[in-house]
Amino acid sequence: MYRIHCMNNISTVGTDRLAEAGYAFTDDASAADAWLVRSANLHEIELPEGLLAVARAGAGVNNIPVERCAERGIVVFNTPGANANAVKELVICGMLLACRDVIGGAEWVHANSDDPEIAKKAEKAKKRFGGFELAGRRVGVIGLGAIGSEVADALIALGAEVMGYDPYLSINAAWALDRRIEHVTDLNQLLSACDFVTLHVPATPDTRGMISADAISRMRPGAVLLNFARDVLVDEQALAEALDDGKVARYVTDFANPASANMKNAIVLPHLGASTGEAEDNCAVMAVGQLRDYLENGNIANSVNYGRVDLGPLVQGARLALFHQNVQGVIGRVSQVVADSGLNIENMSNVSRGADAYTLIEVTGEVGEDVQASLAELPDVRRVRVICPAS
Numbered sequence: 295m296y297r298i299h300c301m302n303n304i305s306t307v308g309t310d311r312l313a314e315a316g317y318a319f320t321d322d323a324s325a326a327d328a329w330l331v332r333s334a335n336l337h338e339i340e341l342p343e344g345l346l347a348v349a350r351a352g353a354g355v356n357n358i359p360v361e362r363c364a365e366r367g368i369v370v371f372n373t374p375g376a377n378a379n380a381v382k383e384l385v386i387c388g389m390l391l392a393c394r395d396v397i398g399g400a401e402w403v404h405a406n407s408d409d410p411e412i413a414k415k416a417e418k419a420k421k422r423f424g425g426f427e428l429a430g431r432r433v434g435v436i437g438l439g440a441i442g443s444e445v446a447d448a449l450i451a452l453g454a455e456v457m458g459y460d461p462y463l464s465i466n467a468a469w470a471l472d473r474r475i476e477h478v479t480d481l482n483q484l485l486s487a488c489d490f491v492t493l494h495v496p497a498t499p500d501t502r503g504m505i506s507a508d509a510i511s512r513m514r515p516g517a518v519l520l521n522f523a524r525d526v527l528v529d530e531q532a533l534a535e536a537l538d539d540g541k542v543a544r545y546v547t548d549f550a551n552p553a554s555a556n557m558k559n560a561i562v563l564p565h566l567g568a569s570t571g572e573a574e575d576n577c578a579v580m581a582v583g584q585l586r587d588y589l590e591n592g593n594i595a596n597s598v599n600y601g602r603v604d605l606g607p608l609v610q611g612a613r614l615a616l617f618h619q620n621v622q623g624v625i626g627r628v629s630q631v632v633a634d635s636g637l638n639i640e641n642m643s644n645v646s647r648g649a650d651a652y653t654l655i656e657v658t659g660e661v662g663e664d665v666q667a668s669l670a671e672l673p674d675v676r677r678v679r680v681i682c683p684a685s
């Protein structure tokens with residue numbers, strides 16, 4: 295039976311499903327067949343020989359060496375959309391906190407809690423904590439994926455004007471967006487037009503530092519920046535200067551670090567975006583479901599390094615799961631080895647993503663160790679798994 299190592303606390307709603315299916319849990323990461331992870335940084339950790347999969351209970355995978363895993367035939371999963379509602383709600387909360395001095399007002403009440411005259415004094419003090427409304431403001435949403443699209447829709451419902459920027463948006467995702475969202479193709483246009491700018495893109499080499507000194511200089515004077523995506527998207531030194539001189543009025547971020555924690559006019563949270571019971575359960579259930587489908591059936595859904603393959607549940611025969619380079623001739627050589635061993639191919643799916651490819655073959659007959667070894671020796675093949683139905 296498969297052994298799972300949890301790198302972080304994962305909701306028991308998910309892990310119970312593994313335990314019920316007979317999976318074992320191990321504290322020894324190097325002895326596990328698969329890892330479940332949230333935000334633990336895996337870049338510096340050695341990937342054990344036997345590791346088959348890493349499932350991220352969350353959206354971002356910048357804490358995982360995705361390409362190194364692909365080279366080793368280790369499938370990396372994430373859970374798209376599973377925590378989007380939680381993040382959306384906190385982003386809207388962050389915007390409202392930037393509009394109204396709720397934090398200052400609550401601190402004032404706390405500081406004056408022993409004063410018997412507090413009710414009277416509050417009526418005088420409150421003018422210090424006034425604000426403005428979100429309705430009618432223009433908000434720029436950068437990245438219109440699971441979270442950005444929900445944020446954009448919620449803002450429309452609150453009466454804001456919304457501009458969206460996402461050069462990689464799929465046609466289906468674009469159709470699903472509220473038609474009142476103005477789609478812009480030039481990031482600078484969004485930056486110069488909006489009172490609020492909110493970031494919802496993954497941290498990749500392309501997006502790192504996208505809110506640069508130049509981008510900040512293009513923002514409207516007194517604009518508010520929200521970052522619930524990743525800290526590395528923002529040039530924090532340039533932002534600190536813009537907050538100091540008032541060019542940017544407020545920075546609301548989910549990423550506390552020595553720079554952000556000391557910024558003037560910043561509201562800095564300790565990575566709370568996905569910290570709701572609902573989001574943690576959703577992510578754990580999705581991560582565990584995908585992991586089981588891969589380990590038990592060889593199917594791959596929502597992987598960030600291998601394409602989608604679905605042959606349904608494995609009920610009889612066996613499956614050969616092959617990870618290989620996406621080059622000519624591999625499938626022919628694999629089919630030859632299978633045919634030479636007397637196995638009959640019942641079903642097969644092959645999918646490539648860039649330089650990496652995955653082929654899942656269902657066969658009748660028993661797959662001997664010699665067949666697995668012959669397949670593993672073929673040129674360009676990285677890993678071969680033989681999956682048998684659960685007895």
Ligand SMILES: NC(=O)c1ccc[n+]([C@@H]2O[C@H](COP(=O)([O-])OP(=O)(O)OC[C@H]3O[C@@H](n4cnc5c(N)ncnc54)[C@H](O)[C@@H]3O)[C@@H](O)[C@H]2O)c1
Nearest residue numbers: 353354437438439440441460462494495496522523567568
């Ligand atoms: N604060 C938190 O707790 C928390 C929780 C979940 C996700 N996140 C972060 O938010 C990010 C987004 O999450 P999601 O679930 O919406 O992911 P998603 O993959 O559904 O959406 C990301 C969107 O960004 C777009 N994009 C990529 N590069 C872009 C670019 N250069 N310019 C504009 N758009 C670009 C993509 O096309 C996609 O539509 C995650 O990668 C993660 O880093 C943070």
Ligand SMILES: O=C(O)CC[C@@H](O)C(=O)O
Nearest residue numbers: 332333352353354568569
């Ligand atoms: O697990 C968390 O708490 C945060 C997850 C979040 O950053 C994500 O990328 O989904």
